[in-house]
Amino acid sequence: MMLLQEIREEIVQYGQKAIEARLTKGTGGNLSICDRESGLMAITPSGIDYFKMTPEMIVLIDVQTGKIVDGNEVPSSECDMHRIFYKYRTDIDAIIHTHTTFAATISCLNWPLPALHYLVAFAGVDVRCAKYATYGTVALAKNAFEAMKDRKAVLLANHGLVAGGANLAEAFAVTEEIEFCCELYYRTKCIGEPVILPNDEMERMLERFKNYGKRIEEHETI
Numbered sequence: 001m002m003l004l005q006e007i008r009e010e011i012v013q014y015g016q017k018a019i020e021a022r023l024t025k026g027t028g029g030n031l032s033i034c035d036r037e038s039g040l041m042a043i044t045p046s047g048i049d050y051f052k053m054t055p056e057m058i059v060l061i062d063v064q065t066g067k068i069v070d071g072n073e074v075p076s077s078e079c080d081m082h083r084i085f086y087k088y089r090t091d092i093d094a095i096i097h098t099h100t101t102f103a104a105t106i107s108c109l110n111w112p113l114p115a116l117h118y119l120v121a122f123a124g125v126d127v128r129c130a131k132y133a134t135y136g137t138v139a140l141a142k143n144a145f146e147a148m149k150d151r152k153a154v155l156l157a158n159h160g161l162v163a164g165g166a167n168l169a170e171a172f173a174v175t176e177e178i179e180f181c182c183e184l185y186y187r188t189k190c191i192g193e194p195v196i197l198p199n200d201e202m203e204r205m206l207e208r209f210k211n212y213g214k215r216i217e218e219h220e221t222i
């Protein structure tokens with residue numbers, strides 16, 4: 001039995017899902033899960049095709065020290081950018097980093113994503129754009145961590161998107177919804193100026209998303 005086998009299998013599955021959903025291409029992007037019980041994180045290896053990836057190739061790393069515990073492959077170059085969230089945030093147990101077209105487009109302008117659609121609330125009241133730093137560096141990890149405070153996603157200047165969640169399903173949903181909102185932002189900017197939702201409305205959306213799937217009690221009636 002392989003150490004953290006289920007988690008490693010899940011990462012392989014979601015990597016393929018990300019390719020099929022056109023959220024990443026070839027060997028681009030990286031995914032990870034944090035196992036709080038063992039204090040280990042499991043992350044995709046560097047430069048391996050998602051459809052050739054096996055659970056054995058997923059690298060296990062100690063969240064506190066950054067040392068490799070299991071796996072023969074080289075971990076993703078953005079390993080520290082994943083680890084910093086597991087080390088200092090307790091609400092994030094899975095991360096997906098991608099170079100989706102529209103999020104990368106907005107990131108190349110170094111713009112934040114404003115609340116032009118209520119689905120931005122999948123990530124927060126808005127999505128900030130982290131300051132530029134070279135890929136794979138601790139500086140980039142720190143910039144991303146700083147700009148993602150109180151959010152579940154962050155744009156990386158001239159680079160792409162990071163999305164987090166309590167599990168990979170949530171991180172995947174955040175990636176899809178934020179990419180969709182970045183596309184809307186691009187499209188609205190092509191023909192006019194999008195109307196941005198007020199902060200109190202976005203706060204209400206955040207409350208609603210916490211109770212997603214449950215019935216919301218409204219005071220008003222039709």
Ligand SMILES: [Zn+2]
Pocket residue numbers: 029078097098099135159160
């Ligand atoms: Zn990247």
